[in-house]
Amino acid sequence: xxxxxxxxxxxxxxxxxxxxxxxxxxxxxxxxxxxxxxxxxxxxxxxxxxxxxxxxxxxxxxxxxxxxxxxxxxxxxxxxxxxxxxxxxxxxxxxxxxxxxxxxxxxxxxxxx
Amino acid sequence: xxxxxxxxxxxxxxxxxxxxxxxxxxxxxxxxxxxxxxxxxxxxxxxxxxxxxxxxxxxxxxxxxxxxxxxxxxxxxxxxxxxxxxxxxxxxxxxxxxxxxxxxxxxxxxxxxxxxxxxxxxxxxxxxxxxxxxxxxxxxxxxxxxxxxxxxxxxxxxxxxxxxxxxxxxxxxxxxxxxxxxxxxxxxxxxxxxxxxxxxxxxxxxxxxxxxxxxxxxxxxxxxxxxxxxxxxxxxxxxxxxxxxxxx
Numbered sequence: 001x002x003x004x005x006x007x008x009x010x011x012x013x014x015x016x017x018x019x020x021x022x023x024x025x026x027x028x029x030x031x032x033x034x035x036x037x038x039x040x041x042x043x044x045x046x047x048x049x050x051x052x053x054x055x056x057x058x059x060x061x062x063x064x065x066x067x068x069x070x071x072x073x074x075x076x077x078x079x080x081x082x083x084x085x086x087x088x089x090x091x092x093x094x095x096x097x098x099x100x101x102x103x104x105x106x107x108x109x110x111x112x113x
Numbered sequence: 114x115x116x117x118x119x120x121x122x123x124x125x126x127x128x129x130x131x132x133x134x135x136x137x138x139x140x141x142x143x144x145x146x147x148x149x150x151x152x153x154x155x156x157x158x159x160x161x162x163x164x165x166x167x168x169x170x171x172x173x174x175x176x177x178x179x180x181x182x183x184x185x186x187x188x189x190x191x192x193x194x195x196x197x198x199x200x201x202x203x204x205x206x207x208x209x210x211x212x213x214x215x216x217x218x219x220x221x222x223x224x225x226x227x228x229x230x231x232x233x234x235x236x237x238x239x240x241x242x243x244x245x246x247x248x249x250x251x252x253x254x255x256x257x258x259x260x261x262x263x264x265x266x267x268x269x270x271x272x273x274x275x276x277x278x279x280x281x282x283x284x285x286x287x288x289x290x291x292x293x294x295x296x297x298x299x300x301x302x303x304x305x306x307x308x309x310x311x312x313x314x315x316x317x318x319x320x321x322x323x324x325x326x327x328x329x330x331x332x333x334x335x336x337x338x339x340x341x342x343x344x345x346x347x348x349x350x351x352x353x354x355x356x357x358x359x360x361x
Contacts, residue, residue, distance in 0.1 A: 032190075034283030035274075053189055053251065055282040077251070 017090030149330030
């Protein structure tokens with residue numbers, strides 16, 4: 001499923017990275033410890049987190065993730081948006097909790113490993 | 114000015130930290146620090162510094178220098194040490210921290226573990242907020258706040274799997290104005306340098322993070338300084354003006 005379709009179905013807000021929305025989402029990962037995501041995130045995963053520090057963009061680039069969804073209504077810092085824009089990393093958001101969003105993602109066919 | 118060696122453990126909790134043992138009263142901390150041959154200690158409770166002055170006072174005349182300090186929890190849940198010169202008034206800094214610490218309802222029994230004391234080990238109160246929570250400061254804001262009050266900002270125990278800037282943020286942001294990074298006593302200094310040297314150009318220190326009396330002085334640095342002042346430690350960390358910083 002393409003990120004654009006997924007974002008529309010789950011009503012996700014797009015902060016930046018519209019250019020990357022054509023990308024297919026291969027799976028999902030949730031976590032707020034960036035060291036853990038660096039260890040266990042897989043290429044093409046959609047990453048659900050509440051961390052808003054600019055380092056999330058670096059981790060997404062490093063692991064070639066499909067995109068980042070900030071859960072719980074968390075707002076990215078200006079620098080995080082700027083870095084995501086520059087790197088072309090889709091940065092999305094939802095008022096839903098990480099638990100709730102992971103459930104909805106699973107419901108439309110996005111699985112973890 | 115003549116330089117001499119000062120043995121320092123700059124990461125020590127007191128009975129104010131909910132995870133610190135109740136035995137960590139000023140006299141016990143000072144007594145153990147002296148017994149371990151320490152010249153400088155720092156009092157670094159979680160998100161507070163309300164016992165620092167009492168420990169400073171308890172050390173008067175003992176030859177031990179006490180830096181007031183605190184260990185801030187950032188919104189990313191990374192721990193950052195703030196160390197200050199003896200006698201620094203941390204009132205305005207603490208007011209800013211408390212304003213940004215969620216007022217979590219705590220059980221009475223839990224708050225009773227956050228003991229405020231005087232220099233004679235007398236209990237003068239209990240801190241009402243839950244001090245182990247995360248502040249609303251980002252790592253950048255935490256470092257900025259510490260620097261605003263003239264302090265040194267050191268990322269705590271970066272080798273640990275919890276509450277370290279590396280566990281939380283994956284790596285140390287290169288634009289974060291830290292003065293040093295600390296490793297825990299779990300690693301030897303040479304192991305730490307091999308593991309973290311390539312990841313960060315920042316000076317590396319190793320302190321005890323003591324929560325219990327017997328842990329005080331289990332990891333220390335030897336600083337070559339003209340006098341036991343924060344500015345001298347800053348120079349030692351940077352290796353300036355003949356000042357040096359070495360693992361003990």
